[in-house]
Amino acid sequence: MRLIIDGDGSPVKNEVIELGQNYQLPVVIVTSVDHYTDKIYPDFLTFIYVDKGADAADYRIIKEIEVADWVITQDYGLASLVLEKGARVFHHNGQEYRKETIDMLLTQRYLGAQMRRAGKKTKGPKAFTQQDRLRFKKVMANLIEKELKLK
Structure with missing residues (x-):
């Protein structure tokens, strides 16, 4: 089991x-x-550096992951690809992405992009606070402990 971070802009490194x-x-x-x-x-x-580019890190993560790995990202598109490979994937708030809900998240992302292209303003994510970091760490620690007990 490895913890793999989508590192560009991750607030929880x-x-x-x-x-x-x-x-x-x-x-x-x-x-x-x-x-x-x-x-x-x-x-x-370990750091893995990739060339500049919108999806370069995503493609490398998909190439790197194994089923036992846990990926941390806020990118719904990457999350959907990770789920297809059978690994677990988590948002920076500690919420686990699931196959049952990823399509809804991708649809919301698409609709938001459509609205922005049409000139409408949409809300961005709220600022990530120290409390958010502590909550993430607590949630992940509990999940890791459960996972390690199963082995």
Whole structure:
């Protein structure tokens, strides 16, 4: 089991790294070369850098994942592809994407894009707070503990 982060713009990278350390799980951050760092990280953390491009990180994540992996992303399109590969996928709020609801989320995304193209204003996501980070970490810690007990 690895924790794989869709790294471009993820507000919970540090929380996932902490979870990986606490539960001795490998963490993989897939991000564009724009976010390159030469900071030294622990051995359980791996960065995979991809070229610039709208979906480059998504394609690399799909290539990398295995059934036992958990992916963290806010991208509904990527989430739907991860679900098809049989891995688990979570939003930054800790909510797990499910096959039963992903079509509805994709439809909402499509309708929002249509409205914006038509000149209508739509609300963006609210700012991610420290409380949101703590909630994410707590939810994920509980899920990881349950998963590890099953093994």
